[in-house]
Amino acid sequence: MKRIMEGSMAVAEAVKVCRPHVIAAYPITPQTHIVENLAQMVANGELKSEFVNVESEFGAASVVLGASAVGARTFSASSSQGLLLMGEVLFNIAGMRLPVVLACANRSVSAPINIWNDHQDAAALRDAGIIQFFAEDNQELHDLMIQAYRVAEDPEISLPCIVNLDGFILTHGFEPVEVCDQKLVDEFLPPYKPLNYLDVKNPMTFGALFEPTWYQETRYRIQETMEEAKPLIEGVSKDFEKTFGRFSGGLLEKYRMEDAESVFISMGSVVGTIKDAVDELRKGGEKAGVLKVRVFRPFPTEAIVEALSGVKNVVVMEKMISLGAGGILASEIKQAFYRNPQAPKVDNFIFGLGGRDIPLESIVEAYEKTKKQDNRDVFVDLRKEALEVDY
Amino acid sequence: MVDTAKKKEKPPVVESLLAPGHRACAGCGEALAARLIMDAAGSNTIVATTTGCLEVFSTPYPESAWKVAWIHSLFENSSAVAAGIEVGLRALGREAGINIIAQGGDGATADIGIGCLSGMFERGHNILYICYDNEAYMNTGVQRSGLTPFDSHTSTSPSGSVSWGNPTEKKPLPQIAAAHGIPYVAVATAGYPVDLQNKVKRALSIKGPKYLQVHVPCPLGWAHKPEDTIEIGRLAVLTGLYPIYEMENGEVTKVRKLGKKRLPVEAYLKPQGRFRHLFAKPEGKEEIKRIQKIADGNIERFGLV
Amino acid sequence: MSKPVGIVTKPGSSKANKTGSWRTTRPVFLHKDCNDCRICVMVCPDGVIFGSDSSYDADLDYCKGCGICARECPKEDIEMVLEVK
Numbered sequence: 001m002k003r004i005m006e007g008s009m010a011v012a013e014a015v016k017v018c019r020p021h022v023i024a025a026y027p028i029t030p031q032t033h034i035v036e037n038l039a040q041m042v043a044n045g046e047l048k049s050e051f052v053n054v055e056s057e058f059g060a061a062s063v064v065l066g067a068s069a070v071g072a073r074t075f076s077a078s079s080s081q082g083l084l085l086m087g088e089v090l091f092n093i094a095g096m097r098l099p100v101v102l103a104c105a106n107r108s109v110s111a112p113i114n115i116w117n118d119h120q121d122a123a124a125l126r127d128a129g130i131i132q133f134f135a136e137d138n139q140e141l142h143d144l145m146i147q148a149y150r151v152a153e154d155p156e157i158s159l160p161c162i163v164n165l166d167g168f169i170l171t172h173g174f175e176p177v178e179v180c181d182q183k184l185v186d187e188f189l190p191p192y193k194p195l196n197y198l199d200v201k202n203p204m205t206f207g208a209l210f211e212p213t214w215y216q217e218t219r220y221r222i223q224e225t226m227e228e229a230k231p232l233i234e235g236v237s238k239d240f241e242k243t244f245g246r247f248s249g250g251l252l253e254k255y256r257m258e259d260a261e262s263v264f265i266s267m268g269s270v271v272g273t274i275k276d277a278v279d280e281l282r283k284g285g286e287k288a289g290v291l292k293v294r295v296f297r298p299f300p301t302e303a304i305v306e307a308l309s310g311v312k313n314v315v316v317m318e319k320m321i322s323l324g325a326g327g328i329l330a331s332e333i334k335q336a337f338y339r340n341p342q343a344p345k346v347d348n349f350i351f352g353l354g355g356r357d358i359p360l361e362s363i364v365e366a367y368e369k370t371k372k373q374d375n376r377d378v379f380v381d382l383r384k385e386a387l388e389v390d391y
Numbered sequence: 392m393v394d395t396a397k398k399k400e401k402p403p404v405v406e407s408l409l410a411p412g413h414r415a416c417a418g419c420g421e422a423l424a425a426r427l428i429m430d431a432a433g434s435n436t437i438v439a440t441t442t443g444c445l446e447v448f449s450t451p452y453p454e455s456a457w458k459v460a461w462i463h464s465l466f467e468n469s470s471a472v473a474a475g476i477e478v479g480l481r482a483l484g485r486e487a488g489i490n491i492i493a494q495g496g497d498g499a500t501a502d503i504g505i506g507c508l509s510g511m512f513e514r515g516h517n518i519l520y521i522c523y524d525n526e527a528y529m530n531t532g533v534q535r536s537g538l539t540p541f542d543s544h545t546s547t548s549p550s551g552s553v554s555w556g557n558p559t560e561k562k563p564l565p566q567i568a569a570a571h572g573i574p575y576v577a578v579a580t581a582g583y584p585v586d587l588q589n590k591v592k593r594a595l596s597i598k599g600p601k602y603l604q605v606h607v608p609c610p611l612g613w614a615h616k617p618e619d620t621i622e623i624g625r626l627a628v629l630t631g632l633y634p635i636y637e638m639e640n641g642e643v644t645k646v647r648k649l650g651k652k653r654l655p656v657e658a659y660l661k662p663q664g665r666f667r668h669l670f671a672k673p674e675g676k677e678e679i680k681r682i683q684k685i686a687d688g689n690i691e692r693f694g695l696v
Numbered sequence: 697m698s699k700p701v702g703i704v705t706k707p708g709s710s711k712a713n714k715t716g717s718w719r720t721t722r723p724v725f726l727h728k729d730c731n732d733c734r735i736c737v738m739v740c741p742d743g744v745i746f747g748s749d750s751s752y753d754a755d756l757d758y759c760k761g762c763g764i765c766a767r768e769c770p771k772e773d774i775e776m777v778l779e780v781k
Contacts, residue, residue, distance in 0.1 A: 021479060054510055058467075058507070062468035062507060063471050063472070064475060065472055066476040067482070069472070092464050156698060158701070200435045204703050208455060218701070221699060403748035406746075407743035411710065417719075418741060455706070455709055456710035458708045610762075618766065
C-alpha cells in the first residue's frame with residue numbers, strides 16, 4: 001500500500017527496515033527531517049538503533065566510522081556545509097573500506113549562504129572513494145537507500161555509499177511511496193558480516209601509517225573496486241526487482257531513447273521536468289530522449305557510451321560546476337567518448353544553482369540552442385539584474 | 392633485605408601490549424606511558440588513537456606495535472570514533488567486559504579535537520580518554536599547542552630578542568573536563584609509573600566518561616637527555632608545575648603532596664633546552680619568577696605542601 | 697574484501713623492526729646488587745627488559761640505549777657503556 005510522504009520520510013522508512021545498529025547525525029537544513037523522523041522511530045520503540053546526537057557533522061561521521069569498525073550497520077545524513085565538514089572523515093571511511101551509508105540532502109555550498117538545492121555538495125566528494133546514487137523521486141529514493149546497503153556491505157565492495165536527494169524538492173516534497181516490507185527487506189539485505197572488525201579476541205590494527213611503498217596500492221584497490229561495483233549495482237537492482245517487483249536501480253535510466261537523436265543527460269529530481277520537456281519536444285516532432293545518471297560514482301562510462309550509440313546530440317544539464325574547469329558531468333561524458341569516432345556532439349548547460357527554478361521552457365530553449373551553435377558551460381537563465389547591479 | 396618468599400611470587404616479565412620494534416625516539420615518555428597504560432588496561436581493550444607521534448611510530452604498515460584491537464582515524468576524532476565503538480558494541484551486544492580507550496596528544500586533545508572530546512563527555516559514553524601531554528605538536532616538529540607551558544620555546548613560539556617563547560599558560564583541560572560533570576578526572580606523569588597505572592585501573596573501574604592527562608617528557612622536543620625522562624617527570628611534580636591529582640564527580644579527591652621534597656622551578660627548567668633562553672640573559676630571572684608564581688599558585692590551589 | 701586492503705592482522709608485528717641498531721650506548725646489567733625491584737622493567741619506554749628473580753637483561757635486539765634504566769636503578773646495578781660495532 002502506498003503512503004503519501006516526504007522524501008525525508010521515504011529515507012527514514014528505508015533506513016528503518018534496514019535495521020542499522022547506530023545512527024549519528026547533526027541538524028542541517030534541508031536534511032534535518034530525515035534524522036528527526038528516525039529519532040522519533042527510535043523514541044517510539046519502532047526502531048532499535050543507538051541514536052547518537054553529536055556535536056557536529058564531523059563528530060557524526062566519526063561516530064559511524066567507529067561503529068562500522070566494530071561491525072555495526074550505520075547511518076548518517078547531512079547536506080552542504082555539513083557534508084563538507086564530514087569530508088575529512090568520509091575520505092577516511094572510504095580509505096578504511098567501511099560500508100557506511102549516508103543520505104545527502106543536496107544543497108548549494110556557501111558563500112554566499114543559500115539553503116536551496118543544487119549538487120555542488122555531492123560533487124565536492126566525487127573523488128573520495130564513495131559510491132554515489134542520485135534519486136529522481138521519493139519511491140526511487142526509498143528503494144535506492146535499501147540497495148545502497150546491499151552494495152556497500154557486499155564483501156567484494158566494502159565502500160561507503162551516499163544516496164543523494166534534492167534538498168526541499170524531495171526532502172520536503174510529498175509523493176506516494178510504497179514502503180518496503182520488513183520481511184522482504186530481511187531477505188534482500190542479510191545481516192552485515194564484516195571480514196575485518198575491531199575485536200579483542202582478534203586484535204587487528206586499523207588505520208596504520210602507509211609509507212610511499214604501500215599507499216598507492218590502496219588507491220588502486222578502491223579504483224578497481226569502483227569498476228567492479230558497476231555490474232554489482234546492476235545485479236543488486238535486478239535482485240531488488242525480483243524481491244519487490246519494482247525496478248528502481250541500475251546505473252542509468254533511459255527515457256524515450258529508442259530512436260532518439262538528441263538526448264538530455266542529467267541527475268536527480270530535475271530529470272522529471274526534463275522528461276516533460278522531452279514529451280513536449282516529441283509532440284513537435286523532435287526525436288528527443290533522456291538519459292538519467294542514477295549512479296554518479298562509479299561513473300558509468302561504458303554504459304553511457306553504449307546507451308548513446310547512434311545519438312547525434314547530447315545535452316548535459318547539471319546543477320554543479322567545477323569552478324575553473326566547467327561542467328562536471330559534461331566533462332566526464334566527453335571523456336567517455338575520447339577518440340571514439342562515433343562520439344556525439346556534447347553541449348552542456350549549468351542551471352538551477354542555489355535552488356533557481358528550472359522552468360520547462362528553459363530546458364526547451366537550451367535544446368533549441370544546441371541546434372544553432374556549440375554550447376559549452378552555458379549558464380541557463382542568468383539574471384541581468386543580479387549581474388549588473390551592485391547593491 | 393629482599394624477602395625470598397616474596398620474590399618467588401613475581402612471574403617472569405612478559406612482553407608488553409605495546410610491543411617493541413616501534414619507532415619512538417630513545418627515551419620517549421609517550422611510548423613509556425602508552426605501554427604502561429596498555430598493560431594496566433589489559434588485553435580486553437579497544438583503543439582509538441589520534442594522528443600524531445604515537446600513531447606514526449607504532450604503525451608503519453605492515454607492522455604494528457599494538458597487541459590490543461586498535462584504530463586510528465584522524466587527528467581530531469579519537470573521542471568520537473571511540474563513542475561509535477562504544478555504541479556499536481552495545482548495539483551488537485558485545486560490550487561486556489571491554490575497556491574502551493580513546494587517546495591522543497595534547498594538540499589533538501586540547502586544540503583540534505576539543506569539540507569531539509566535549510561531545511564524548513557530555514553524552515556520557517563509557518570511555519577513558521587519555522591525553523598524552525608532551526606540551527607541543529611533536530610529530531610535526533615541536534609547534535606550540537594549547538597545552539604548551541608559559542615561556543616554552545617551540546618552533547612556532549620561539550624565543551628571540553623580543554620574545555620569551557610561548558606567551559600563554561596551559562589551557563586548564565582537566566578542569567574543563569571536570570566541568571562536564573564526568574565522574575573521574577586525573578592527572579599523572581610518566582615520571583610516576585605506578586601512580587599512572589593505578590589511575591588507569593581506577594578510571595577503568597568507573598562507568599562513564601573519564602579523562603586522564605599524562606605528562607610525557609619528550610627528549611627531542613624538550614631538549615633534555617633521554618635518560619632523564621623519568622626525572623623530568625618527577626621534577627615537574629616536585630616543583631609544583633605539574634600537580635598530579637584525582638577528581639571524582641568534580642571534587643579533588645587525591646593529590647600527590649610535595650612536602651619537604653618541594654623544589655624551586657629552576658630544577659625543572661634548567662635540564663630542558665626549551666627553557667634554556669631563560670638562563671641565557673639576566674632578565675630571564677624575572678621570567679623565572681613568573682613561572683615560580685604559576686607553581687606557587689598550583690601549590691596553593693591543590694594544597695600540595 | 698577478499699583482496700588485501702591494508703588492515704594489519706598481526707598484532708605486535710613491529711618486532712620485525714630491530715631497533716637495537718639505533719643504539720650508541722648499551723646497558724650492562726651487573727647482576728651484583730639487584731634487589732628485584734623491577735624499576736628498570738617499569739621505566740623502559742620500549743618494554744625490552746626481561747627476566748626474573750633478580751636476573752634482568754635488556755633485549756639488545758630492540759634496546760635503543762636511552763639509559764633510563766641505568767639512571768633509575770636504585771642500586772646502580774646497571775651501567776651504560778659505549779656501543780662498539
